[in-house]
Amino acid sequence: MPFSKNALKVLESRYLRRNLKGELAETPDELFMRVAKAVAEAELAWGTHSEAEKWQAIFYESMKNLLFLPNSPTLMNAGTSLNQLSACFVLPIEDNLDSIFTTLKNAAMIQQSGGGTGFNFSQLRPKNDLISVTGGEASGPVSFMKVFNCATEHVKHGGKRRGANMGILKVDHPDIEEFVVSKTDEKALNNFNISVGITDKFMQAVEKDETWELIHPNSKSIIKTIKAKDLWRLIIENAWSSGDPGLVFLDTINAGNPLLPLGKIECTNPCGEVPLLPYESCNLGSINLSKFVEQEGRKNIINFTKLGSTIEMAIRFLDNVIEVNHYLLPQTKTIVTANRKIGLGIMGWADLLIMLELPYDSNEAISLAHQVMKFFKEKSLEASVQLAKERGVFKNWEKSIFYPNIKLRHATRLSIAPTGTISIIADTSSSIEPLFAVAYRRSHVLDGNILSEINPLFIDYLKKNKLYSEGLMDEVKETGYLQHIKQIPAATKNVFKTALEISPDWHLKHQVVFQRYVDNAVSKTINLAETASVSDISEIYLNAWKQKTKGITIFRYNSKNKQVLEKGISS
Template identity: 50%
Template sequence: MKPSKMPQDTVEPVISDNARTVLTKRYLRKGEDGQPVEDFRAMFWRVASSIANEEKKYKKSRYKADELAGIFYTLMTEYRFLPNSPTLMNAGTDLGQLAACFVLPVGDSMEEIFDAIKHAALIHKSGGGTGFSFSRLRPKDSRVGSTGGIASGPISFLRIFNTATEQVKQGGTRRGANMGIMRVDHPDIIDFIRAKERDGELNNFNLSIALTEEFMQAVENNEEYVLIAPHTKKEKGRLKAVEVFSLLVQKAWESGDPGIIFLDRINRDNPTPAQGEIESTNPCGEQPLLPYEACNLGSINLDRFYAPDSDDGIDWEALRDTVHLSVRFLDNVIDASRYPLDKITQMVNKNRKIGLGVMGWADLLFQLEIPYNSHKALKLAEKVMGFIQNESKSASKLLAEERGPFPAYNESVYARQNLGPFRNATTTTIAPTGTLSIIAGCSSGVEPLFALSFVRQVMDGERLAEVNPHLEEALKKSRSHSPKLMEEISQKGSISRMDFLNENLREVYVTAMDIEPEYHLKMQAAFQRYTDNAVSKTVNLPHEATKEDIWDIYWMAYELGCKGVTVYRDGCKSSQVLCTGDGEKASQEKKEGRLSVQERPEVVYGFTQKVRTGLGELYLTVNEVDGRPFEVFATIGRSGRSITAKAEAIGRLVSLALRSGIAVEDVVKQIKGIGGEHPVFQKKGLLLSIPDAVGWVLENRYMQGTKTVGSHAGLSRPSCPDCGSELVFQEGCFVCSSCGYTKCG
């Protein structure tokens, strides 16, 4: 429904500088000129009022719509709860598509495949992300009965899905995100595991392998397992399970892709098994869904429930109230949302799944002075999520009394177990909260902070260091605060090795890279025990982590009851050219001081820029892979063969450096400022020579006038294409803490 008129006495929300940037760029409604047509207060009222107006449909409701609109407004503007991004963007608008997570089936026919592509485009256009299983497609080189031809296989179609996604701007804010899943017993599984080993390939997809318990037992017993052709259900071959598992581990070590999900465990928790098996998840893996199902998500900010005067530091009553209001909010979102397909509308209304999760967990631990990597933190995680799970079920039961249970209740596990009617088939999911946590001013999801300080880009290239407010307060309380220390923290991102600081401070204020990998996983498992769906969490690993470390993490995830796991070895993306292909050969080349040159993809895209130099017009073509420079071609119009040869040589050598993984910043540092006999003044400044001109183009295109942002581990990480700040990998996506840019895939 449309929003009601906003009362004049509606309180103006407090908006941080970071939140102001994110909301203005990505959430405020825009006019035809691209400028906002609403302010922050109007945005929150638009969402609160339009969702509350759904209450009018239910005569037994204990709330009046106008009263509930004010309650929802306060709930959001006090940052106790925020719904997923499509709801903030689209509630109360003509678009009206409010869900974030979708799963579409990919059938084994040309018609079904291209229907899925078309449907995905509609979902991406409306601001959602899509998950697909490619397990139903017959393997490559299989006979196609209708034509007598040969099937091209799932990987070829995966590339078509990726290309189609590239053309659709998702919700006007970012490229569409997808999850691609394949069962481990599909005959093309090896090709699928290796599908992203070339950097930049399938850049709109996260990939996961669906592992079965039969496969895991074969790994444990060092046995072969059977590959099944999906179109015939017949055995197509056998593979050694240990070798397949080892390849999974190797690829995760190289680049973090693909992840893994435990398919049998997911389906054991399927609340509506009569409707079929779950075969895929949403793009970040935390929301398993049936084909054509969608789910809307929201997150409670745990940082807001710190109560220093209570027995254990948490305001449980306030948390209970917030859970009940959040469940009502999310159930109303189902009614308010307009889905892109009738089939999706039918499935959503049949099961009414919602996913209430949390953010601000690391901040709550800071306030409670509990180290993230401690047994006490794990027990508290179970207590907090257990409370939220129980109260969300209680809230769903109350809604069922007012509104009736979800229509498929009688064929659900709840009816079979006599658990009483619920309004929603699922109530809890722990989702990524990249931009939501920036708006709320808290840590993301259940992740630790990636760094205690980050640099934010502001006007005119100025950069400001921002330190976690809880740490800053703790430092002041311990009389350790100083401008010099703040600068050092902003450089290192961590205080773990600052021995001059209080030991308790160093134990409590840990970052993702300070925490042992097994504690990342144990924390995920602790939250998973009390979550209906799954938990979005990255197990962060130091750069020097081994493949054996990842093997152990995967096995521990299986034993601890996780539904999937994503690992990310620090800096692996930037060094991926050293890891792809033959891993042992690349490792040996690294030891010998040689760099592996990345293969050129068959198709690359780029730009050509004309630059006036003292020796004539220089035409510099820069081709890119995954948004970074990959090769350059320098040609110059006037002059003789000697100058042409020098320009070509510069292009070849710069290309060799870029394809060997050398950062563009290092290339620019070497060639910028090289003098020549014919410098030329122009509006761009003084260009001294051909190499200086090449350096100028690369600097202005990729460095945006700033130095590359390094991590406290000394590794170069990707920069945000919007603002130039450092991107960090968490919850399955690259996220910019400064402007809210996210990239999944």
């Protein structure tokens, strides 16, 4: 089995089944067999036993060889009594206690099963507003978010992993200023990512330096008028100091909404890669691009034939997941089986670039992204069309932008997820992110366990180019990056540039080009050096909107005490 030490640690701590005594009751091989069998069972609705067995073997091989992995809940739960297989959920919050606490309960159950939840709190009346039933005053969206945060804190102790939430508030909600500063105290909403729901109208008001009205969500009356630029400044100052809030661009999302007759999309899952309607969920899977590199003569190239058939297999796998999934909520079952949204993405992008010896911050890398993602878009569409022929179109197809020309089985097909854990299992770089460091410690991923690592591709590269020495490794371990090390040639330094050495513009260019081909969204963190200024962030956020990303998240190095990744491993 090709597993790294870190992969085994991750698998053992959360993914492999245990018996009642808490002892491991499954090997990684058996895990993949369990998942392949559970997912291939869907085939029986259309095909014979032997066809189901054929697909079971194909799914198993592709996971075992780390070509493709589904999102964590599928790995954890497939074929178990829980069988909840989706990573991403959005739940509604209406302006009454019944809705708020029903959703709180539903969120707790979803989180217990390893899923992440997104909520848009904008329908809630603002703080200090009148409550007609009691004559008292409303506590407002931010105070309810704290209730959700607290519930997550407690659920995580008994659940599969620490929960993740997305909280969104629209930019014209009267409590928007309180929301924007709500993560100043790091502990207050520690289980939430927060994003401001931005409209084009607001961005235009910022550009033209106009006033901006905050509007009561129920009465629609104007509660307060502020300067758009003042609110913008508050947003970016907070992003500078804590990484939050990010932005979600609601008009861009709805311009690409394939099912507008069902309503506007106002929310995303926790990491932002899937915009969803209330009660919708989405299951994700990612293809490990580093496994598609082959040597041709003296050059490395991508094997597109193998990639094409893996995309086709992955779309079928994710379609099957919709069939065999156990839905915790009846509303979710109804909408998911009607829209059939899936999110196939990638991991190992940085590793692929290294194997092809292309710097992340190069035009060649961007052109390759166009080529690879165009291929993903075409192949995933073909696979969905083919499945529609075999199994039928999705129920709401006639309400979708694809009607009547393209008979599809899935309202959406692609999504770039962070692959935070599955990339560790696959032992490759996460998602479309550059290397964070050439040597690093990864803490807090597994509740305090520390995993350390020198990038194996770097070691291979040094050995191949006769640059390897123990002394050099010690130097690299000190800081986690290479730029200051004299004996390393410039070309090597360019190929192994790390996230903070790559300018924010290049980070954004990657997000933009991937978004262009992805019908859901792209989860990406624009990493910034500690010295980045508030106006740097303003520029990035503004450019992200102009270039039609669906959302944007930045992180300035050291702006939070508890970072997931720290550079260098020797300290």
